[in-house]
Amino acid sequence: MRVVPDTILENLTCKMCCKYLTVSPIGVHPEGGNVCGRCLYGKKSPPSSLFEYEGDLNFYTILDLIPLSLLGYASYAKSLFPCVNRFEGCSKLLPFSSIRNHEITCIYTKYKCPLCQFEGVGSQLIQHFKTGHKRYLSSDDPIFILNLDNDVCETYLYRAKNMLFLVKVQYVKDITQFEFDTLCLGSLIKTGKIRLVFTIPFGGISTFEEYVLVSDQLLISKNNSFNLTFKINDFHLSEAKKIVCNYKIICIE
The missing domain is CATH 2.60.40 (Immunoglobulin-like)
Structure with missing residues (x-):
């Protein structure tokens, strides 16, 4: 089993929530950058496969494929992804298809950025600090x-x-x-x-x-x-x- 390198994972994050692009479908934000399936679908039912898209996704453009630098890992059955709550203590390594369900039950804590009003888990804070x-x-x-x-x-x-x-x-x-x-x-x-x-x-x-x-x-x-x-x-x-x-x-x- 191979684990997705941080150099790949942490350069592919959602423009809206700053989480990893590990939940499909993945869209393109009108101002540039990608949007993960968490933000595109919210509480709606997710698609049944990586490339099946349903519903009204408003102003986002849906990609036919997820970013190429991530595609090889997401489509390879033996690739494992760390949980977005890794800095809160979750040590799970998961296949791409299992991440959404895992996040529903995973225990996490959100932290406030000491420099502004942003709030998120550790992996989100890292991306927030990178950009802000x-x-x-x-x-x-x-x-x-x-x-x-x-x-x-x-x-x-x-x-x-x-x-x-x-x-x-x-x-x-x-x-x-x-x-x-x-x-x-x-x-x-x-x-x-x-x-x-x-x-x-x-x-x-x-x-x-x-x-x-x-x-x-x-x-x-x-x-x-x-x-x-x-x-x-x-x-x-x-x-x-x-x-x-x-x-x-x-x-x-």
């Missing part, structure tokens, strides 16, 4: 470059494999204090640590001070939050103008 808040999305170890002349309060969506975290970064200039608050949006229960490397440059690129902070062992599970707090003055570096923070969540297998 790309600067605040990190699928690698996030690196924050922060100016110490001003207060800072920013929130990032951080992805570590099949886990999602909201990382709120705050700096209060008056007390030279940094806070990293991390909220786990949903995952299978794991243990891990947070590793924070902060680098403070002086004068040129080749002159800097580097410090490493590592948290105690953590239980990483849904809605758990973690905090790392430190003051620049504790390191006798009050003359610094900026700080480069490399943030990583390390899972212990």
Whole structure:
């Protein structure tokens, strides 16, 4: 059995709901992009086959075929797709034809985007950040470059494999204090640590001070939050103008 790669799956999402294009029929939105069968049919009965389309679908154009980059996987019986609720802890891998029925009973939680009014499950949040808040999305170890002349309060969506975290970064200039608050949006229960490397440059690129902070062992599970707090003055570096923070969540297998 082969699992559809994330590089394919996450580049083929619905323009309306931001979910994967894993429910047929798949339409074309008049403004460009595709629309999944969830949005086309809503609560109506789905078609009985991949390429059988029924009902009044209003202004959408129905494709005779689903996108070619997805067609080979959808039509191949041994291809498996992850559930859209994978970041909430669902580890099911399903054939294309089973996804709609699975989603009816799958347990999930919706989260609010911290930067606007959007609301959705983890896989939707990733697509939403890609299109609306790309600067605040990190699928690698996030690196924050922060100016110490001003207060800072920013929130990032951080992805570590099949886990999602909201990382709120705050700096209060008056007390030279940094806070990293991390909220786990949903995952299978794991243990891990947070590793924070902060680098403070002086004068040129080749002159800097580097410090490493590592948290105690953590239980990483849904809605758990973690905090790392430190003051620049504790390191006798009050003359610094900026700080480069490399943030990583390390899972212990």
